[in-house]
Amino acid sequence: MDIKELKEVCRQVRIDIINEVTEAASGHPGGSLSAVEMLVALYFKVMNIDPKDPQKADRDRFVLSKGHAAPGLYAVLAERGYFDKEELHTLRKLGSKLQGHPDPRKLPGIDAATGSLGQGISIAVGMALGAKIAGNGAKVYTMVGDGEMQEGMVWEAAMAAANYKLDNFTVFVDNNGLQISGTNDEVMSLGNIHAKYEAFGFDVIEVEDGNDIEQILAAIAVPHTPGKPKCIIAHTVKGKGVSFMENSVGWHGTAPKEDQRQAALKELEG
Numbered sequence: 001m002d003i004k005e006l007k008e009v010c011r012q013v014r015i016d017i018i019n020e021v022t023e024a025a026s027g028h029p030g031g032s033l034s035a036v037e038m039l040v041a042l043y044f045k046v047m048n049i050d051p052k053d054p055q056k057a058d059r060d061r062f063v064l065s066k067g068h069a070a071p072g073l074y075a076v077l078a079e080r081g082y083f084d085k086e087e088l089h090t091l092r093k094l095g096s097k098l099q100g101h102p103d104p105r106k107l108p109g110i111d112a113a114t115g116s117l118g119q120g121i122s123i124a125v126g127m128a129l130g131a132k133i134a135g136n137g138a139k140v141y142t143m144v145g146d147g148e149m150q151e152g153m154v155w156e157a158a159m160a161a162a163n164y165k166l167d168n169f170t171v172f173v174d175n176n177g178l179q180i181s182g183t184n185d186e187v188m189s190l191g192n193i194h195a196k197y198e199a200f201g202f203d204v205i206e207v208e209d210g211n212d213i214e215q216i217l218a219a220i221a222v223p224h225t226p227g228k229p230k231c232i233i234a235h236t237v238k239g240k241g242v243s244f245m246e247n248s249v250g251w252h253g254t255a256p257k258e259d260q261r262q263a264a265l266k267e268l269e270g
Contacts, residue, residue: 003214012079014242016088020075020091021071026255027070028071029256030176030245031072032070033239033240036076037211037213038210038216039072041213044076048138054082058138062140065142065148066117066148067102067114083109102114112124118157121153129164129166145174146176162202175235177247204233207232219232242268245264
């Protein structure tokens with residue numbers, strides 16, 4: 001799939017996110033929209049996966065540590081062929097396979113149940129260590145939110161990843177600068193994220209525009225230093241693709257009304 005096709009997938013995923021959250025009248029559009037390029041790059045270009053065999057032993061794994069961005073992950077999985085796109089209309093409904101946060105017991109393509117912030121990256125470290133011990137060549141990717149890194153468990157996981165020399169492990173930081181109650185700096189400043197991950201033993205790459213899929217792919221393509229995990233800090237825009245949602249903290253966990261959905265779709269489809 002070439003860059004033009006990947007960008008079209010990103011556009012469709014954003015349409016799916018808006019429809020999912022509007023129809024559910026609940027969910028997290030802002031951080032789902034900011035993460036799209038990273039998710040599409042992994043699932044459509046990078047990871048060793050097979051939607052027809054979602055449990056194959058040597059598959060690469062992805063853990064969405066910022067589990068509230070599930071609408072974005074669900075849209076990507078549906079576009080990739082893990083399940084019928086009609087399922088997207090059931091987000092957060094009683095009995096749906098598409099819970100408010102990812103659940104591997106209900107949906108193919110989900111590698112871990114996440115949502116309690118900080119836990120996903122820890123699960124992913126365990127997966128990467130397991131793959132190293134098994135020697136099956138599997139790579140493990142996880143995505144943390146920037147606000148999520150205020151959880152101490154994130155840094156315990158980072159320390160473990162370096163300690164066990166997990167050069168099959170990559171952390172994406174969705175650095176959109178906002179969390180549910182304000183900017184990161186207003187709530188709890190993260191300081192120098194790059195320096196922190198370097199201090200914890202990671203190779204660190206910063207992506208100036210994390211909503212440019214070419215820049216994301218270039219960062220992923222940089223080889224790991226033997227024995228070192230990698231961190232990709234992607235500077236993104238919360239609510240990317242919908243002008244009235246962009247860089248607005250209010251759209252962290254607010255579902256659009258029908259008129260807002262139509263305005264968003266007009267932009268995305270235009």
